[in-house]
Amino acid sequence: MKPLQRFTVLDLTRVRSGPAAVRQFADWGANVIKIEEPGVAADDKPGGSAQFADYQNTHRNKRSITLNLKHPKGKALFMELVKNADVVVENYRPSVKHKLGIDYESLKAVNPRIVYASVSGFGQDGPYVDRPGLDQIAQGISGLMSVTGEPGRGPMRAGIPVADLTAGLFCAIGILIALLEREQSGEGQWVQTSLLQAGLWMMDFQAMRWLMNREVPGQSGNDHPTSSPTGVFPTRNGHMNIAAMGNDIFMRLCKVIGAEELLTDERFLTVPLRAKNRPALNAAIADKTRLKDTEEWIALMNEQGVPCGPILSMDQTFENEQVRHLKMAAPLAHPKLGEISVVGQAVKFSRSEFGDLTPAPERGEHNGAVYTELGIGPEDLERLRQEGVI
Template structure:
């Protein structure tokens, strides 16, 4: 059995946050029906490079395990078709700008009137309420406005965007969490509900250390490079063949760390005697440490620190990370066969369930690939399906 086997999700989303949310549900067995407009489909199908035999890598990366269907929601017949589909669904996920779904007649109020058990999730840049709710939302904008860019980068440097689309992915995960919570509540109440989250709130919610520093110290958080906000040494250091990270901030790790890097007297130096003063003199500490670490390879230091029980790891490129033996042993890389792109790789499922594990069983759908199949499931006859297809309704 797969955990969400009997849950049907209608996916009206595009680009990153919404598709990522619905993919997480699909990986755990939900029947996710990706609804796109006829013709070109959602915007991500045209995003690239990279393209694989004309198929967008960006689209393939967040739409696996879904079935694809086309509906022209700008027509009255298309709207009625969507309403009929919604009567069979448990969840609807959308990430239009606020107000669009209401104009289309596919908003929560409309659908809950048709199907009171529906859980309806909206993901937007800034949420459905508040002074910024009507603004367009992009990961870059959310990272800037929530403070993330102000604390990313080297000390004293310019603001830098996080290398990952962190508010997009975060909003997708929070949306998934909200949907599953609402589905669990429905087991007790019998009713669905509205779930509202945003890129902006994801950025704020993940700023745990930074908000703490500001509220409890009065200091405005600044960039720390690879370092930690309140602990040191907990950062990257240079080796002869690249960089590695080490977390030797615990009291029992600090003296061992100093012995390994051949600076056994450092723990008794007044500039570095405890964590508080080490943070104040961090620049000096880094210079002293790297004078030692740059003379040996990453693997040399990894072996030394591992033997001493000090957490450490090499800074790897994605070429190294995706081929790492641990990555592969945890099944975080998988292979799929796509009818056009051919053999493609995909990231694995990061949560392992012992009794109802997820499964990656199909690549992202072709545009409208399962339209006829789904229409038949909800009661349409072949002649009616043929007419709707010819008229651009589905």
């Protein structure tokens, strides 16, 4: 048995933040029903090869039905699904669910135990409630872009949709908390998160530099904002990461690279001094790291307990021995493509496995199965199809 297979999740999400939340339930066995508009939703349709690959990863392990929520019969069918569901997840603009009449209060009247989860750009209320919210917009407002990149180069977005993905994770965490609370109260509730909240949470110690110390953090490129030497250093055949935080690790680093003179240099005697004199310290270390290949340095430094590592491209990452050991490339049998791989789960359990993965469904692929479970026969199903309900 998969740990979440007793739960039914109705998935109204698209693009990234909402699907990132629902994927956690689909992977761990929940009965996830992806509800899509009849026809084609342009922003969620697999187009080119990159988007198709993304779609397979994002929407795996789901069943798909088509349902027109703007049609009275479509809304009625949705409410029938809600009666036996545990969770509904949506990432519409905040006003859309109210216009459709599928907001939390409307669903609560049908099923008081329903856990309703909403992911938005900026929250369900407030001065930005009606603004369209996308990952990069949230990165900018949260402060993330102001601390990313090299000094003097201007703001820089992160290389992944970090606000989307973390908002999805927070949504999933919120749903799980609500399901646990439901075991005590017997009632569901409305779980809300946003890209902006997720982005701010991810600012973590950078945010605290302002909140407590009134210090505005800036860009530090590949260097750690407050600790030195921590950053990217050249080697004879490329670059590597070194993180020599604290006095003990700094001493080990200096001995490994043959730069013991740095230990008595007045500019580098303490952690604050090393941060203050970072350019000179980085240059001195770089003079040494250029003398050997990355692989040599990694072996030597790991022997002495100096945190370090290579800087890999995506193809190299999935060939890395530790990544392969963690099975982060999960196999998936696709009916058209054959054996493909998707990104594996980042959490493991001592007993529970997420097992074999199923491919992302075609739009409406499971209409017959799901609507049959509602007691709708083939003739009625065809009539609904002709009426534009499904």
